[in-house]
Amino acid sequence: MNNSITKKEIKNYSRDFRTIANRTLNSDFDVFDDNLKRLIYHIDNNPIISEFINSCTTDEDSFDIKNDIEQVSNGYGEYYFDSFIEDEKEVSYTYQILKYITENNINFRSYVYPYSTSNKYQDKVKGFNDKFILPFVNAIDGNFERICVEMGFDEESKYNITINGGQVNIAKDNSVLNATQNNNFELNDLISKLKDTLERNDIEEGIKNEIIDNAEGILEEANNEIPRKGRLKSFIEGLKESAKLVPGIIELGANITAIISFVQPLIQ
Numbered sequence: 216m217n218n219s220i221t222k223k224e225i226k227n228y229s230r231d232f233r234t235i236a237n238r239t240l241n242s243d244f245d246v247f248d249d250n251l252k253r254l255i256y257h258i259d260n261n262p263i264i265s266e267f268i269n270s271c272t273t274d275e276d277s278f279d280i281k282n283d284i285e286q287v288s289n290g291y292g293e294y295y296f297d298s299f300i301e302d303e304k305e306v307s308y309t310y311q312i313l314k315y316i317t318e319n320n321i322n323f324r325s326y327v328y329p330y331s332t333s334n335k336y337q338d339k340v341k342g343f344n345d346k347f348i349l350p351f352v353n354a355i356d357g358n359f360e361r362i363c364v365e366m367g368f369d370e371e372s373k374y375n376i377t378i379n380g381g382q383v384n385i386a387k388d389n390s391v392l393n394a395t396q397n398n399n400f401e402l403n404d405l406i407s408k409l410k411d412t413l414e415r416n417d418i419e420e421g422i423k424n425e426i427i428d429n430a431e432g433i434l435e436e437a438n439n440e441i442p443r444k445g446r447l448k449s450f451i452e453g454l455k456e457s458a459k460l461v462p463g464i465i466e467l468g469a470n471i472t473a474i475i476s477f478v479q480p481l482i483q
Contacts, residue, residue: 357472429453
C-alpha cells in the first residue's frame with residue numbers, strides 16, 4: 216500500500232474501527248453472527264487494516280482453516296482454534312478463521328462451545344471474544360497507534376504509508392522517517408497515554424502498579440546509551456502478562472502494543 220493520508224484521517228479510521236469492534240466484542244449472542252460479519256466487512260473495506268493483515272500473511276503459513284473450523288465445531292468443547300507466539304501469525308490466522316466463518320455463514324453455536332464452561336451461549340460468545348477476537352482487535356488498534364506516533368503532531372500534512380508486518384514506514388515531502396527510530400520523547404508520550412488509560416479505568420491496584428513499573432522500566436532502559444536487551448525483554452514480557460489480566464480494555468491493549476512495537480527494534 217502507498218496511500219497519501221493525513222493523521223486526522225488515520226484517527227478517524229481508528230475511531231470507526233474501535234466502534235465496530237466494540238459492537239462485536241460486546242454483542243448479545245443472538246446478533247453475534249451479524250456483528251461479526253459487520254466487523255469483517257469493515258476490515259476488508261479499510262485499506263490501512265487490509266494492508267496490515269496482508270503484510271502479516273506469508274507463503275510460509277500452512278494454516279488448514281477449513282479443517283480447524285470443522286474440528287472445533289465438531290469437537291464438543293475438546294478443541295480450540297490454534298494460538299501463535301508470533302504476532303504476525305496470530306493476526307493472519309485469526310483473520311482467516313473469521314473470514315471463513317462469515318463467508319460460509321457458520322453459526323456461532325458450532326464454534327464458541329469450548330470457550331466457556333458455562334451452559335449459556337452469552338458466556339460462550341464472551342469467552343470467544345475475549346480469548347480469540349480481542350487480541351486480533353488489539354493488534355489492529357496498535358497498528359493505528361504506531362502510525363499516529365510516527366506521524367508526530369502534524370494533523371493536516373499528507374503522508375505516504377507503507378506497512379510490512381509490525382513495521383510502519385512513513386514518507387512526507389519525499390523524506391522517509393524510519394519506523395525504528397529511537398526517539399525517547401515519543402516513547403515517553405506513549406507511556407503517558409498508558410498511564411492516562413490506567414487512571415480512567417477500574418483496574419486492580421496491584422495490576423496497575425505492575426503495568427506502570429514495567430513501562431517505566433522500559434523507558435529507563437531505553438534512555439541508556441546501550442540499552443540492555445535482556446532487561447527490555449523482561450519488561451516487555453511483564454507488560455504482556457499484565458495485559459492478559461485486563462483483556463476487556465481495548466485501549467489499554469492498544470497502548471501496551473504500541474509501546475512494545477516502538478521498543479522492539481532495540482532488542483533485535
